[in-house]
Structure formats: structure tokens, C-alpha cells
Amino acid sequence: MQILGTVEELRQWSRAHRCDRANGAGMALVPTMGALHAGHASLIRAASEARPGRVAVSIFVNPTQFGPNEDFARYPRTFSADCALAEREGASVIFAPSVEEMYPAGAATVVDVEALSDRLDGASRPGHFRGVATVVAKLLIAAEPDLAFFGQKDAAQVAVLRRMVVDLRLDTKIVVCPIVREPDGLALSSRNVYLNAAERKQALVLSRAIDCVQKLVASGERRSVTLIEAARTVFAEQPAVRVDYIELVDWATLWPVLSATQGTLFAVAAWVGATRLIDNTVIG
């Protein structure tokens, strides 16, 4: 498996491998920040099933999507293990650029998906989605994949990127893979490594809240206030965990809805100690 460090190398590799895209060849891109876990493995596997031998995995801890007091410096970096996992799951190439490569001196261009950028995680992490959209736009422009794979766990990010791809007329389909969970329900996240043993237990309140809402919906409840209140009651059982948001939104616009319908997104974010975790379910 090759490791590429420059945008030009990625561009050349992609051009050589996505031969005859018009006839359905194409290539797949799996953008990541490394610290790969079974959730990422599922994305790479899905990508390599769709585009065998033509899968690029990017590993880049993108500084512009971290706020000044966030965990950029201590974000887990596990490059060798990441390469081994990616290769096992069928990646053909790793793209691991430097910060200077992605943001050349004097870089002044950003991609801001207005109206979505300050919703959900964007409300408590100002600038986060601008950083995500900017770096993913750079990756998509360089690699021109016909498929790009993302996890449903970052559901608001998915909404932002879907909007961006439509608005910029990029010729890439965003493929969303299901959330992968630990056996006890905790959604996999690179940030789970920050949790100590007590916090690891407390963190289960997020998936319990999701579970509770799924059961209510299955029993016929659709009202937003009732679903949100039920989730709030679950969170109240674990006072050590501080809720950031509990929202029922249209997955395309991220705006609140009064009742759940097919495809509505129910999403939560909460602080477990110093670690902010997110989880969600898509209704139906």
C-alpha cells in the first residue's frame, strides 16, 4: 500500500486509477483524521467493496476544524496502526499530507455552508463545520472520487457535506455508513480513548437515550417535545453527564421539526467529563 504526502501525488494516483469513470469505474475516498477504529474499518470495507483496488484513505488531523480550546494537540495519532488497519480493510493508498500541504502559506479560501454551519455541533463548536467543509472540499477537488464515505455518527457533518457537494456541483456521491457500536451500545469514536473507567460507564447514557427514543417511535410516538423530553429524562439519570443538545431535526437542513417522519434525525451531544460525545438515530 502506497503512502502519499502531496495533493499532486493524490491527484496523479487518482487520475491513473479511476480509469474510465464515465463507464462506472471511478474511485472511492474515505476521509479520516486517523485513530482508526472499527467504525472507520466499516467505511473502508464498504469503499473497497464498491471500488475494489481503487480506495484512497486520507489521514489528516485537520487543525481548522478544532476550536482554540479543543483537543487538536492531544487528538490521538496512531499512524502505523492506522495504515495496517486501512490495508487490511482494502485501502489501496493512504494520503497523509502535512498541514502546510493542505493549507499553503497565505491560504485564504474557506468553504462555509451557511445556514447549516451553526446548527447542532456547529452551535457549540463555532467554525467547526467551516473547517470540515474546507478540508473535505480540498480532498474531493484533488481526488475527484465518484464515491466518498462518511459515518452516520457525524450526522450533522454529513448534512453539511451533502449540501456542499450539491452547491459546488462536485461530481461525488456521499455514501453514509451506519454507526458502529460497542456491544454495550456506546457509539465508536476516536475520542472514546479519553474516557476513564467511570466516564466510560457514564457515556452509555447517550446510547440509552437514543434507544429510548427509538422504542417510543416504534410504539407510535412522533411528537418532538415528547421524544426530546423522554431523552432528557434518561440523561437526568446520569447527572455527571452534561447535555449539549438534544434535537429532532430535518436531516437535510438541520432545522428542528415538530414531529418525526421518515428520515428525520434525532441527535444528541453531551459532555462526559472533559470529553464531548455525540450519537444519533435516523427515524424509520
Ligand code: PAF
Ligand atoms: O469525520 C472526520 O473524521 C473529519 O471531520 C473529516 C471528515 C475527515 C474532515 O477532517
